[in-house]
Amino acid sequence: MSTTAVPTEDRVLGFRKEHVQRYSTLVVLIVMFVVFALTVDRFLTPQNLLNIAQQISMLTIVGCGLTFGFAAREMDLSVGFTVGCAGILVPLLLVAGTPLPLALLAGLGAGVVIGAVNAGLVTLVGIPSLIATLATGSVIFGINFLMTGGRAVYGGLPPAYLWLGQGRVAGIPVLAFFMLAAVLVAWFVMERTVFGRYVYAVGGNQKAAELSGVQVRRYKSAALVVCSVFAVLAGALLAARLGSGQPNAGERYLLDGLATVFIGMTMLRPGTATVLGTFFGALFIGIINNGLNLVGMDTYVQSIVKGLIILAAVAVVSRSTKLQLL
Amino acid sequence: MDVRLSGITQQFPGTRALSDVTVTFHSYEVHGLIGENGAGKSTLVSVLGGSLQPTAGTVEIGDAPVALASPRDALVRGIAHVSQEGSLVPALTGAENILLGDEPRVAGGVIRRGALRQRAAALVARWFPKVAIDLDRPVGELPMADQKIIEIVRALRGDVSLVILDEPTATLPAREKEQLWDIIRSLPAQGVGVVLISHFLSEIKALSDRITVLRDGRLICTEDAARLDEGALVDMMLRRTGGDTSVRAKAQARAPGPVALAVRDWRVGGVRVPEFTLRAGEIVGLIGLTGSGHFGFARSLYNGSGVTCAAFEVAGQPTFPGPPRTMQQAGIALVPDHRMENALIGDWDLRENLGLVHPEHAATGGVLSRRREEAESSRVMRLLNVKAHSSGQLLRTLSGGNKQKISIGKWLYGAEGRYRVMIFIEPTEGVDIGAKAEIYAEMRRLAETGAAILIASSDLLEIETVAHRAVPFVSLAPGADISRDRFSEATFIAAISGAAA
Numbered sequence: 031m032s033t034t035a036v037p038t039e040d041r042v043l044g045f046r047k048e049h050v051q052r053y054s055t056l057v058v059l060i061v062m063f064v065v066f067a068l069t070v071d072r073f074l075t076p077q078n079l080l081n082i083a084q085q086i087s088m089l090t091i092v093g094c095g096l097t098f099g100f101a102a103r104e105m106d107l108s109v110g111f112t113v114g115c116a117g118i119l120v121p122l123l124l125v126a127g128t129p130l131p132l133a134l135l136a137g138l139g140a141g142v143v144i145g146a147v148n149a150g151l152v153t154l155v156g157i158p159s160l161i162a163t164l165a166t167g168s169v170i171f172g173i174n175f176l177m178t179g180g181r182a183v184y185g186g187l188p189p190a191y192l193w194l195g196q197g198r199v200a201g202i203p204v205l206a207f208f209m210l211a212a213v214l215v216a217w218f219v220m221e222r223t224v225f226g227r228y229v230y231a232v233g234g235n236q237k238a239a240e241l242s243g244v245q246v247r248r249y250k251s252a253a254l255v256v257c258s259v260f261a262v263l264a265g266a267l268l269a270a271r272l273g274s275g276q277p278n279a280g281e282r283y284l285l286d287g288l289a290t291v292f293i294g295m296t297m298l299r300p301g302t303a304t305v306l307g308t309f310f311g312a313l314f315i316g317i318i319n320n321g322l323n324l325v326g327m328d329t330y331v332q333s334i335v336k337g338l339i340i341l342a343a344v345a346v347v348s349r350s351t352k353l354q355l356l
Numbered sequence: 357m358d359v360r361l362s363g364i365t366q367q368f369p370g371t372r373a374l375s376d377v378t379v380t381f382h383s384y385e386v387h388g389l390i391g392e393n394g395a396g397k398s399t400l401v402s403v404l405g406g407s408l409q410p411t412a413g414t415v416e417i418g419d420a421p422v423a424l425a426s427p428r429d430a431l432v433r434g435i436a437h438v439s440q441e442g443s444l445v446p447a448l449t450g451a452e453n454i455l456l457g458d459e460p461r462v463a464g465g466v467i468r469r470g471a472l473r474q475r476a477a478a479l480v481a482r483w484f485p486k487v488a489i490d491l492d493r494p495v496g497e498l499p500m501a502d503q504k505i506i507e508i509v510r511a512l513r514g515d516v517s518l519v520i521l522d523e524p525t526a527t528l529p530a531r532e533k534e535q536l537w538d539i540i541r542s543l544p545a546q547g548v549g550v551v552l553i554s555h556f557l558s559e560i561k562a563l564s565d566r567i568t569v570l571r572d573g574r575l576i577c578t579e580d581a582a583r584l585d586e587g588a589l590v591d592m593m594l595r596r597t598g599g600d601t602s603v604r605a606k607a608q609a610r611a612p613g614p615v616a617l618a619v620r621d622w623r624v625g626g627v628r629v630p631e632f633t634l635r636a637g638e639i640v641g642l643i644g645l646t647g648s649g650h651f652g653f654a655r656s657l658y659n660g661s662g663v664t665c666a667a668f669e670v671a672g673q674p675t676f677p678g679p680p681r682t683m684q685q686a687g688i689a690l691v692p693d694h695r696m697e698n699a700l701i702g703d704w705d706l707r708e709n710l711g712l713v714h715p716e717h718a719a720t721g722g723v724l725s726r727r728r729e730e731a732e733s734s735r736v737m738r739l740l741n742v743k744a745h746s747s748g749q750l751l752r753t754l755s756g757g758n759k760q761k762i763s764i765g766k767w768l769y770g771a772e773g774r775y776r777v778m779i780f781i782e783p784t785e786g787v788d789i790g791a792k793a794e795i796y797a798e799m800r801r802l803a804e805t806g807a808a809i810l811i812a813s814s815d816l817l818e819i820e821t822v823a824h825r826a827v828p829f830v831s832l833a834p835g836a837d838i839s840r841d842r843f844s845e846a847t848f849i850a851a852i853s854g855a856a857a
Contacts, residue, residue: 223723224723241698
């Protein structure tokens with residue numbers, strides 16, 4: 031029937047255009063991996079691959095949270111400071127003698143509160159999330175420094191806590207298990223539940239979702255809360271990994287986290303944030319960082335390279351879809 | 357000047373949109389182009405307007421073969437295309453829009469405002485001396501017809517001898533259509549031919565000198581309009597012969613069922629409805645001129661924020677008007693107008709779109725079952741005869757009629773018989789004739805199963821075809837009911853213009 035046929039079968043170099051759009055970033059990732067494997071001496075060793083897994087685990091967790099926000103078309107710019115907040119709060123409580131489960135629970139509570147404040151500003155007050163979370167981020171940053179006086183929190187952290195960030199099970203970093211669990215849970219919720227379907231509906235066409243009876247505010251709020259909760263999980267793990275609570279350790283997770291989502295948006299369902307896409311995005315960044323480190327490239331140069339990659343990813347997304355965030 | 361398309365074939369991967377179409381357009385005629393969605397109308401005018409290069413065939417202007425490489429190329433050769441969606445900048449004035457990209461300037465790029473205003477006014481006066489448009493207001497604030505006229509004037513600002521008008525009246529309320537019709541009729545006398553695409557057969561018939569019918573990418577005929585009646589046109593578009601050629605299968609009068617919806621003293625944004633009742637099994641049409649309140653009333657029955665009322669009952673249950681979710685739980689459904697903005701998600705597949713209202717139907721404890729989703733969406737797609745290769749096809753790739761079927765299907769997915777009041781707003785906007793008939797049949801089926809159907813439409817023929825009763829709105833309030841036996845275009849127009857006492 032001519033009424034249903036669509037010219038999506040345009041071919042690029044013999045591949046279906048649709049497939050090229052979906053998988054080209056993945057191909058770039060694989061090529062990059064192979065190039066590093068062939069040219070950098072210590073890259074393709076089990077030890078280094080596990081290192082990469084460990085290095086990207088917190089980033090992936092933050093990215094999974096941001097994916098919920100992006101799916102509902104809301105951005106969370108406070109995410110880096112939220113990571114930092116949990117990364118101070120949990121060690122502070124532990125140093126003060128709070129039992130580990132209670133300290134972790136408090137970290138989780140902080141995430142829920144931050145997420146709820148963000149959500150309230152966005153859905154009740156009506157401030158665009160880009161602006162609201164920029165402001166709350168600044169507030170959290172200030173609180174982080176007030177809590178610590180700008181100094182690191184260390185000494186007397188229980189071994190069980192440090193094990194979360196530094197331990198290994200069967201040679202595999204505990205952090206990697208947290209990452210895999212986060213990805214699995216996030217993927218399942220987004221792809222296989224009514225909740226995830228509604229979050230995507232709200233981001234896909236808010237008006238249509240509303241007129242279909244979806245409670246838009248509720249799902250936008252939930253997405254922002256989930257985002258903060260993933261961020262505090264990453265923060266608690268980050269301090270365990272570092273062995274201390276650093277007031278500004280979380281900051282880089284904002285830019286890198288956004289980058290993982292943007293890179294993810296170039297693949298699988300182009301223009302849409304997906305959990306698997308974000309995971310590949312984190313791998314992308316992890317492999318670049320690791321490879322460039324091994325060849326001894328300066329961290330400032332790495333920063334430039336990363337910025338260019340983000341630009342390239344956003345350029346691809348913007349060309350294939352209308353990227354609207356505000 | 358004549359523009360001749362010969363043997364035009366347009367091959368897309370996997371589908372042939374046009375096969376060997378030959379047709380000549382003259383600058384002294386209005387040439388109607390009709391066919392169902394997907395028949396090739398848009399492809400043909402895209403070739404004519406330079407935005408598509410045909411796989412085979414030639415374009416000749418005068419007697420010289422030309423290659424139209426781009427819309428700009430076509431424009432230089434005198435062919436302008438006014439697209440369906442509109443291309444005005446809402447915040448700019450009429451004058452600024454007419455001369456957009458060709459503003460009179462002084463050195464340094466500063467626009468000469470006086471000269472711009474004058475030149476735009478001169479263009480309007482030259483082409484349409486009888487038209488009075490406020491050229492100093494942002495076009496976003498102007499009536500739709502005025503906006504369309506501004507677009508046409510912009511298209512005519514160069515040396516144009518053929519203008520393509522794609523569904524020019526689709527977005528216009530009935531009253532404003534007349535004005536545009538006069539405009540279209542006046543063009544050939546001024547040496548500009550018109551290629552007119554429209555879903556309204558009566559419009560094509562009334563305006564065209566000749567009509568070309570396309571079906572499945574092939575030319576069916578090009579004939580003098582005077583020699584074709586609407587029945588024959590429908591036959592040619594749908595490949596039907598003999599029998600009942602009319603889309604209008606008269607609705608039978610039937611005994612009305614119990615009251616499905618009743619409101620008293622319903623007030624929303626200036627609209628006031630003292631009393632309104634819908635009965636199960638009934639199809640009721642709301643008609644009115646733009647701004648008369650019938651659309652606002654219909655919408656407020658589903659999105660009740662801002663409503664005050666003395667009484668509101670759905671299926672005998674007293675209810676408070678509330679947001680969509682509340683109304684939905686009371687058993688009211690809305691199939692809105694502008695489906696791509698209000699009802700559907702273009703980047704989702706059909707299965708996901710169908711499950712938008714009741715995803716929980718295919719879920720256990722909040723976890724979706726792919727198999728049950730698939731089964732239910734297939735059922736709905738079969739029921740509504742959605743033409744698609746699978747439920748995994750992306751929604752945006754469907755034709756208008758099939759999209760509308762999905763918009764209706766959302767309320768049947770996991771909810772057969774659940775919605776006792778179904779409100780349709782402009783249910784067949786941008787829908788081809790074949791799908792129109794199917795949508796009307798679905799409305800009748802739903803009514804027969806006991807739903808009350810409310811249609812707010814600016815297509816009077818639609819109400820005449822499908823409704824049992826019509827309620828005309830005049831100045832934000834309903835007038836006296838019109839029963840089916842009194843249906844006629846004349847009665848409707850008299851009623852909505854306030855003439856019938």
